[in-house]
Amino acid sequence: MFYQLKIAENQDIERLTLFVEKAGISSEGIADLIDYFVLMENGENEIVACIGVEPVKNTGLLRSLVVSDKLKQAHIVTLFQSIQTLAEKRGITNLFLVTNKEASVQFLSLMGFQKLNSDLVPAEMLTIDHMKDSLEDPNAKVMIKSS
Incomplete structure (x- = not known):
């Protein structure tokens, strides 16, 4: 199967929102951050994967x-x-x-992310609702990658 990557655009908002919600994930803020999302599409231009980054200054979640x-x-x-x-x-x-998945930590470590004690999360990151909500999970693990 052929897959291609693209940076999301305004015309992708509705279908990206539906794709994310179908997976049971909050779509809040997608419209405002649309050009901070990468989509993977199959040969029929259907979204098969996505990931976004929510920026705060020179940092992102x-x-x-x-x-x-x-x-x-x-x-x-x-x-x-x-x-x-x-x-x-x-x-x-x-x-x-x-x-909140220990199995993800090993994969993400291979991608260059390192575990970070949640006490060391910068204050500006705690202004992001998604970060605050995620940290309420007792199994939450914060990871960081610096370029």
């Missing part, structure tokens, strides 16, 4: 990762590399993420 179960790990690696490139082009030097 990865969010709204949704991946079709048809994709291989290599596709997910490409998706992460693409969002990191987009973030760098937009002047973001520190990328944060929150996961």
Whole structure:
């Protein structure tokens, strides 16, 4: 199967929102951050994966990762590399993420992310609702990657 990556545009808002909501993830803020999302589409231009970054100054929070179960790990690696490139082009030097799955930590470590004690999360990151909500999970693990 052929897949392609693209930076989301205004005309993608509705279908991206539906894709994220179908996965049970909040779509709040997608319209405002649309050009901070990377989409992976199949040959029929259907979204099969997405990831976004919510910026605060030169820092950003990865969010709204949704991946079709048809994709291989290599596709997910490409998706992460693409969002990191987009973030760098937009002047973001520190990328944060929150996961509640221990299995994700090993994969993300291979992608260059390091675990961070949640007490060390910068105050500006705590202004992001998604970050605050995610940290309420007792299994939440914060990770960071600096460029």
